[in-house]
Amino acid sequence: MDEAKVIAIMAAGLGTRFGSLKQLHTINSSNYSIMDFSIYDAMSVGFNTIVFIVRQETLSVFKKRYKNQLPKKITVKFVIQDDKGLYPLRNKPFGTGSALLSLKEIVKGNFALINADDFYGQKAFKLMYNNLYTNINNSNYFIGYQLENTLSKNGTVSRGECYIDSDSWLKKIIERTQIAKEHGVIFYNKEENKKTRINKNTIVSMNFWGFTTEVFKVAESEFEKFLKKEENIINNEFYITSIVDYSINKKLMQYKMLPTNSKWYGITYFADAEDISKEIKRLINLNVYPEILW
Numbered sequence: 001m002d003e004a005k006v007i008a009i010m011a012a013g014l015g016t017r018f019g020s021l022k023q024l025h026t027i028n029s030s031n032y033s034i035m036d037f038s039i040y041d042a043m044s045v046g047f048n049t050i051v052f053i054v055r056q057e058t059l060s061v062f063k064k065r066y067k068n069q070l071p072k073k074i075t076v077k078f079v080i081q082d083d084k085g086l087y088p089l090r091n092k093p094f095g096t097g098s099a100l101l102s103l104k105e106i107v108k109g110n111f112a113l114i115n116a117d118d119f120y121g122q123k124a125f126k127l128m129y130n131n132l133y134t135n136i137n138n139s140n141y142f143i144g145y146q147l148e149n150t151l152s153k154n155g156t157v158s159r160g161e162c163y164i165d166s167d168s169w170l171k172k173i174i175e176r177t178q179i180a181k182e183h184g185v186i187f188y189n190k191e192e193n194k195k196t197r198i199n200k201n202t203i204v205s206m207n208f209w210g211f212t213t214e215v216f217k218v219a220e221s222e223f224e225k226f227l228k229k230e231e232n233i234i235n236n237e238f239y240i241t242s243i244v245d246y247s248i249n250k251k252l253m254q255y256k257m258l259p260t261n262s263k264w265y266g267i268t269y270f271a272d273a274e275d276i277s278k279e280i281k282r283l284i285n286l287n288v289y290p291e292i293l294w
Contacts, residue, residue, distance in 0.1 A: 004109060005133060006047070006110075007049070007050060007051070007113070008107070008111060009035060009052050010053050010096060010113065012053050012055045023117055024061065024062075027276050028277060028280050034276060036293055037289065039293075040294070042125050042129075043070075043071070044125070045122075046129050047112065047129060049076075050070065050074060050075070050077070051111075052066065052076070052078050052079070062078060080102070081102045086227070087233060094238045095237030095238045097226075097239050100113060100219050101216065104219075107213065110132050110212055111213075112128050112208070113207065113209045113240075114207065117266055118206055118208075119265035123262055124258075127143065127258040128208065131210065138214075139254050139255070140209070140215065140256070141209070142162075143205075143208040143257075143258050143259075143260055144258065144259050147198065147199070147200055149263045150206060151179065151181055154268070154269040154272055155180070155269050157179050158175060158177045159175075160204055160205035160239075160240075160241040161175075161176045161203075162202075162205055168256055169257070170257060172245060173205060173245050175239050176188040176198065179198070203259075206264055206266075209240065214253055215247070218247045219243045222246055226238045
């Protein structure tokens with residue numbers, strides 16, 4: 001049996017700002033979502049196992065759409081991100097860090113992890129696969145994007161600001177929220193109602209990660225700390241960035257940036273869907289993607 005080359009897709013978010021289940025929102029006439037193009041890109045470079053991280057309420061929808069629809073050579077699995085079991089009053093998942101931790105019992109080797117509602121570009125998948133599965137140094141990886149290429153014109157976004165050394169190793173990552181461009185200048189909110197300028201060429205993470213299974217130990221430990229110390233446990237989120245930053249600070253793991261100059265597309269807001277639809281149509285016309293993916 002071929003070695004499992006796993007890519008997991010975080011698809012448990014509520015899509016509050018989007019207004020519906022944005023992970024499956026169709027963006028072209030063939031009824032494909034952004035996630036479908038990511039799956040196609042992943043399969044085309046060699047990933048052979050797709051793991052969908054979903055909520056219990058949406059499991060049947062994802063199973064109906066994907067369980068028997070992808071090529072037979074692809075293994076399809078589903079994992080429930082069950083944060084309501086911990087805190088029934090909480091009406092949304094704990095966040096990306098919790099999604100990562102939900103993979104612990106089924107992923108046994110190196111794996112990639114992406115957001116369901118982000119379009120990363122084919123180059124990103126090839127970069128990740130080639131590094132993750134020729135990983136002689138047991139490193140972890142992430143795709144680094146220039147901040148300017150990851151903004152939405154329809155509202156603010158959150159991004160992981162990355163501090164990189166001269167050899168492309170990640171030294172620190174900080175979650176920045178409420179990022180937007182105003183009059184040609186990009187700002188984020190450092191504190192409530194206090195805007196801080198940030199360079200357009202800043203490297204940010206869009207949650208395209210390549211991990212070894214060592215990450216689960218750190219994630220589990222950090223999640224326990226998060227649950228104990230968070231005062232607003234009903235609303236606050238547990239981010240992958242906090243797991244990564246802690247593991248760097250404690251010299252537990254290393255993360256290598258894989259750079260891309262690709263423009264990111266996503267659907268944080270409903271109006272974003274129009275831009276990605278135009279881009280997908282352009283790429284299909286250029287024969288980058290077929291009309292029918294599978």
